Every structure is written in C-alpha cells, then in structure tokens.
Amino acid sequence: MSDKKVLLLGAPGAGKGTQSKRLAEEFSLEHVTTGDALRANKDMETEYGTPREYMDAGELVPDGLVNEIVEEALSNASGFVLDGYPRNLSQAEYLDDITDLDSVIYLDVSDDELVRRLTGRRLDPETGDIYHTEFDMPDDDEIADRLVQRDDDTEDVVRERLRVYEENTAEVIQYYRDSDELVEVDGEQTPDQVFEDVKSVVTDA
Ligand code: AP5
Numbered sequence: 001m002s003d004k005k006v007l008l009l010g011a012p013g014a015g016k017g018t019q020s021k022r023l024a025e026e027f028s029l030e031h032v033t034t035g036d037a038l039r040a041n042k043d044m045e046t047e048y049g050t051p052r053e054y055m056d057a058g059e060l061v062p063d064g065l066v067n068e069i070v071e072e073a074l075s076n077a078s079g080f081v082l083d084g085y086p087r088n089l090s091q092a093e094y095l096d097d098i099t100d101l102d103s104v105i106y107l108d109v110s111d112d113e114l115v116r117r118l119t120g121r122r123l124d125p126e127t128g129d130i131y132h133t134e135f136d137m138p139d140d141d142e143i144a145d146r147l148v149q150r151d152d153d154t155e156d157v158v159r160e161r162l163r164v165y166e167e168n169t170a171e172v173i174q175y176y177r178d179s180d181e182l183v184e185v186d187g188e189q190t191p192d193q194v195f196e197d198v199k200s201v202v203t204d205a
Contacts (some may be wrong), residue, residue: 002027002079005099006202010107012161013121014187015194018130019107020083022195027202034061034084036128037069037152056151056165058160060087060168067094074099075135088168092175103205104176105198107187111162118158122147127186 004027008016015034024031038061044053048062055061070085086092095101109117120133125148131137138144152161175181185197 002029002165003080004029004202004205005102006079006080006081006205007095007101007104007176008083008107008198009104009169009176009182010187011033011109011111011114011169012158013026013106013118013167013191014109015117016083017193019194020081020105020193021128021130021201023081023198026199027081029074030080032070032073032077032080032082032085034066036084037073038066056157058152058157058164060164063088063090063094067091069097071098086172089171089175093170101181103202104181104183105177105201106173106182106184107186107194107198108180108184113188114162115158118153118161119155121153122149 006023006027006029008020008023010016017035019070020031020033023029034197038051042055043050046065048065051065060066066085066087070082070091073081074080076087082095086095116134117132122131122137123129124138124143124144129138129149138167149187152158154182173182185194185201187194189197
C-alpha cells in the first residue's frame with residue numbers, strides 16, 4: 001500500500017473514474033469516490049432527504065452528508081486517489097482541514113466531448129468496469145448483455161450536471177491553480193495516453 005494522496009479533478013465525464021481505477025491499481029491506493037459511495041446509498045434517509053433526490057436531478061448532494069463520507073473514507077486510508085470531491089469551495093476548504101495532498105490533477109476535456117462520453121457510457125454492475133457504446137464495448141457477449149446506463153447519464157440530466165459543474169466546481173479548479181498545486185492533463189487523448197500523463201505526475205510528486 002502506497003501513502004500517496006492524489007486528487008483527480010475534472011468535469012462529469014472527464015475520465016476521473018476511468019483513471020482513478022487505474023491509478024489505484026498501479027500505486028496500490030484506496031479509490032475514494034463520492035459518486036460511487038452515494039450511488040450505493042441512494043435511498044438512505046438522512047436529515048437532508050435521500051441522495052437520490054439530488055443525484056437524479058443532476059444537483060449536488062448537501063455538503064454535510066458528503067463531507068462526512070469523505071472524512072470517514074480518508075481516515076481509513078494511508079494512500080488514496082480521491083475522485084468526485086471537492087465540488088465547491090466549501091468542500092475544498094474542508095478537505096484542506098482534514099488532509100495534505102501530494103498531487104492535484106485536472107483532466108481537461110471540452111463540453112461536446114463530455115456529452116458524447118456521458119450519454120454513451122455503460123457500466124458493468126458486477127465489476128464496476130466502465131465502457132462506452134461507441135468505442136469501448138466488451139468482447140464477451142455475457143458482459144455486454146448485462147451493461148447498464150446510469151440514471152443520471154440521460155442527455156437532459158447530463159446538461160444539468162455540466163451547468164452545476166460550471167457554477168460550482170470551476171472555482172475549485174481556480175482554487176488549486178492559485179495555490180500552485182494544480183497539474184493540468186489533456187483529457188482528450190486516448191485513455192492510455194491520459195494514464196501515462198497522470199501516472200508520471202503521481203510518480204514525480
Ligand atoms: P459522480 O459519480 O462523481 O459523477 P461525475 O463527477 O459527474 O463524473 P462521472 O462519474 O460522470 O464521470 P468521470 O469523470 O468519472 O468519467 P468516466 O471515467 O466514467 O457524481 C454523480 C452525482 O453524485 C453528482 O451529480 C452529485 O449529485 C453527487 N455527488 C458526487 N460527489 C459529490 C460531492 N462531492 N458533493 C455533492 N454531490 C456529489 O468516463 C466517462 C465515459 O467516457 C466512459 O464511458 C468512459 O469509457 C469514457 N472515457 C473515459 N476516458 C476517455 C478517454 N480518454 N477517451 C474517450 N473516452 C473516455
């Protein structure tokens with residue numbers, strides 16, 4: 001288990017899940033993802049209501065709930081790759097208080113490409129592996145037949161998620177840019193090329 005602390009930032013569909021999974025394997029890190037944690041507890045009743053009410057509309061789940069999930073997950077990990085958090089300034093400040101990061105990587109991808117990736121994304125519910133209808137389908141028919149689309153990957157919800165991202169998360173990118181921590185990677189390369197870039201950032205940190 002490595003003790004590297006990596007933050008992966010980027011818009012919905014930028015490839016955070018794809019690259020986090022590979023980084024976690026390569027460096028033996030815990031993959032901490034607020035999106036997966038919330039999806040696994042979508043119908044949990046909390047003082048803020050259920051996560052589903054926010055997620056299916058493409059809105060952010062309240063900070064109080066998400067901060068708790070992240071603090072708990074990070075306290076159990078010596079090294080991690082964090083994906084999906086922070087998504088606003090208040091979460092970024094909270095994260096500063098609970099950990100010190102070694103690498104902050106931003107995957108840069110244009111809006112048109114984000115919509116194409118998200119509406120075509122399919123998930124294997126058994127392994128969590130991520131595919132795409134146009135260019136990355138499994139060879140195995142049994143796997144292909146069980147792939148599902150995420151509830152929030154329909155075009156209307158995708159557009160709302162991108163709007164919410166612009167409104168809240170763009171200032172998070174600026175926050176890390178201002179503190180000179182941010183390393184920008186061209187997220188429009190092939191997944192292998194993107195991985196080579198993020199891997200070298202983490203190795204050099
Ligand atoms: P979350 O699950 O975090 O979703 P997201 O940030 O919207 O990001 P995605 O998982 O959609 O995209 P990704 O960047 O991981 O892309 P992927 O690798 O899959 O959040 C969902 C919801 O939960 C939020 O809307 C909110 O409601 C709530 N939430 C989560 N965190 C929260 C927080 N901190 N605060 C409040 N609320 C929170 O790739 C996408 C597709 O592109 C795939 O099909 C993949 O195969 C393909 N692809 C990947 N890389 C490439 C490449 N290089 N070239 C071509 N295709 C590629």
